[in-house]
Amino acid sequence: MDKPSTKQIRMWGEKITASDRKAFNSLFRSLYPRLIHFASKYNRNKAVARDIVQDAFIALWEKRKQLDPDRSIQAYLYRIVRNKSLNHIRNHSNETVGLLEDIPLEAADEDRRKQQNEKEQLVNLLKIWIEKLPKRQREAFELSRFEGLDHDEIAEVMDVSSSTVNNHIVAALKKLRDRCDEYKTKQVNDKKL
């Protein structure tokens, strides 16, 4: 999934504002899989994710003439997908977990963990730690690290200021670093014993 350059997206954006269907199609082809992936983080139901992303593109087309050419069209799409996903969650999950509790995969099998090399272990742990970041920190961090959006775009998507975005990402990185450091120290101690 190679992402198009910011410049390329900007060019498409300008053409779309001028009702260029070809540019719209190109934008769709290059961003649709990423957005489906992004929407799936909020909702595992593939059909729902698909509907949400398609609606976002349709909204983009319908609003093309009102779009501010200086603002990122990419951020616009991510923002709609995020809002719609959050709405969907709000409307569809009001029950609590009963009986058996949902238990996160905190301690994956110790044996298996020993077989992996150290870097793989750390990457796997990072996955878990990222999932456990406070919600907004995690969103900002993932949009930055995995979706490649810049701080201004993330600010637009999450509807906060760009300095808040920066704070979230910095806090997330520091937290991840601390967890990595703790883990390393623990490993060193384990070896001593």
Added chain:
Amino acid sequence: MSDTSENNNDTSDRRDFFLQFSPDRRDRIKEIWDLAGQAEPQSPGTDLTGDEVEEALSEVQQRIGESRQPPSPSVSTDKNHSTNREPSSSSSASSQWRLWLAAAVVLLVFGAGLLLTPKTVTAPRGEIASVTLPDGSTVELNSGSQISYSHFFSYTNRTIDLEGEAFFSVSEGEDPFIVRGNKAIVRVTGTEFNVRSWSEELLQETEVTVAEGTVDFYPAELPEQSVTVGQGELSRWAVKMEQPTAPETVSIDKMLGWRQQKLMFNEKPLLVIFQELERRFDVNIQLYDTTMASETLTAFYARPENVESVIKDICRVKGLRYAETANGYSVYK
């Protein structure tokens, strides 16, 4: 796992960002940033093929083309059966006429033989599908479930054959809406209900839960044994039984939780639970201890994280162990 990060989003693109960290910490933070690039959570089933993207694009183009009409609810079907998609039902004379015309053309081109083979829609394992029927009724299919119906559906009858589990929201219509599964029949005129009827399950049981209205439920060969299942009630019938069970009140939200990706097992045998997990998460689960197969379990997950965490819980509760295999898990004592 590859060593190259997926998008060109490495530390060199973000030099300014890293400048805010004190020099003695900067390198460590950069290291974490790079490492995290490989830790992107996988969302299963989102590797789209070029065809799927093109299909989505043409759907979007179509909806844009419809310009100023109110947006119609989008319909999603299994990608393999997308040609089965029905035009949304509109009772206006012209669209009825167009339907008949289309039917006539199909008849001429493909011959009548094709019309006799039923249409089928399948939800692939690991996914849920929804489909709008020619009469405007909607069906949500649980993972691995299939419905089939005649090409004359809504013209001469409204009969659906079900293998698996589906939630039906039935539009009012002249013909009764009939669902058949495991030799049982559910008959209604306009209501919302869920039918669960897996022939692969040992008991070959059919379970009906009604969310709105009432339905008549009876064995195909014993229509006089019909019971009426009302709103918020559930009834079961298995092939060897004389009559469906007396309707009992149940929690509709929990019974229909699969529609929101929840998992709900009410006193279900382990074998049935593992089969459900197999379909839902598209994995294979082998239960090696046959004495445990009929052990029952009640569990509810509002948001199952992944199949492994569920299997792990079940094993903990039932004193079993599990191991990962090439295509899933094996469970043993």
